[in-house]
Amino acid sequence: MVDGPDVAEVDLYAVLGVSRTAKDLEIRRAYRNLITREHPDKGGDADRFTLIQRAYDVLxxxxxxKQYDETGRLEKTVDEEFMDTFGGGAFRDKARQQQVDRESMAEQLAVRQSDQFQSHTAGFEAWMRSRGDSVTTFTAENAADQFGVVKSSYEAVPLPNIRAYQARCKAFGKPKESLELICEAIPQALEWGEVLVSMRAAPVNPGDLYDVQTGGGTHLGSSGEVLKTPFVGGNDGIGVVVKVGPGVKNLQENDWVLPFKSHLGTWRSxxxxxEKxxxxxxxxxxxxE
Structure with a gap:
């Protein structure tokens, strides 16, 4: 759900930056460019990201x-339909547009702030904001990411005894002198949340060359991370998932993926x-095709 601008009042073509006569391929390309650039994990606005997804879902x-072009209105999602109908819309997580005719006792006990009625969730979020950084909330996934998962609690996925090529930076300096092509064995198994990716293409970008050329033993890489030699070069690329490990939720074999973190070392086979x-x-x- 998008806070701020009402989705129904937004020009979805303008959201994607295409004309109303745009072909399917133009819409797809525009969405692909925006969804990567505006992702919250890359500093984008979460509301804007959601709006882009909704625009593409329609267009x-x-x-x-066709319905949007003819009526200028959006088909409601299942969630929106539920929020609009259940409790007269009282449980929408945005300022209510009108007072609900009949309120149950539970609704009357909802948090009031600045003399305006809020939903339970909105009131809770306002309370959390007022507490600042004094409280940190952890989910099970947060805990797994930060502290790891005990190996005895899952079975690792064994990998075949094969070797992979990689372009490794052995020392900072000129690429011709610093880079070497080596062949090393891949890990014996996939641990929690890991996937094995076959890299199909990996470009050489200015940031990659900066990482290789800037000397000093340890230094700040192109994205501000500390690098130490030796390391496998490459920040960008595209690959195919060939094996998934335990705890992987959203990827499966044959999925195409992009690196979503710098310095993953994409110059390898x-x-x-x-997964994250x-x-x-x-x-x-x-x-x-």
Whole structure:
């Protein structure tokens, strides 16, 4: 759900930056560019990101786009339909547009702030904001990311005894002198949250060369991270998931992925990556055959 601008009042074509006569391929390309640039994990606005997704959900679907073009209105999602109908809309997490005719006793006990009625969730969020940074909330996934998962609690996925090529920076300096092509064995197994990715393409960008050329033993890389030699070069690329480890939720074999974190070392034929460090490419965004 998008706070701020009402989705129903926004020009979805303007959100994606395309004309109303745009072809499907133009819409797909615009969405692909925006969704990467505006992702919250890369500093984008969460509301803007959600709006882009909703715009593509409508304009990328022929029947939804036709209805939108003819009526200028959006088909409500299941969640929106529920929020609009249940409790007379009292449980929407935004300022209510009108007073509910009949309020239950539970609704009357909802938090009031600045003399305006708020939903339970909005009141809770306001209370959390007022507490500042004094309280940190952890989910099970947060805890797993920060503290790891005990190996005895899951079974690692064994990998074949194979070797992979990688372009490694052995010392900072000129690329011709600093880079070497080596072949090393991949890990014996995939641990919690890991996937094995076959890198299909990895470009050489100015940031990659900066990482290789800037000397000093340890230094700040192109994104501000501390690098130490030796390291496998490459920040960008595209690959295919060939094996998934325990705890992986959103990826499966044959999914195409992009690196979602700098300095993952994409200049290699096979890479073991954390699922959270990759971005899955939706099937509808893949090149048309």
């Amino acid at each position: 990328g679907n022929d029947s939804k786009r 096979l890479a073991v990556l954390k 460090d990759t971005l899955k490419i939706p099937v509808e965004l893949m090149p048309l």
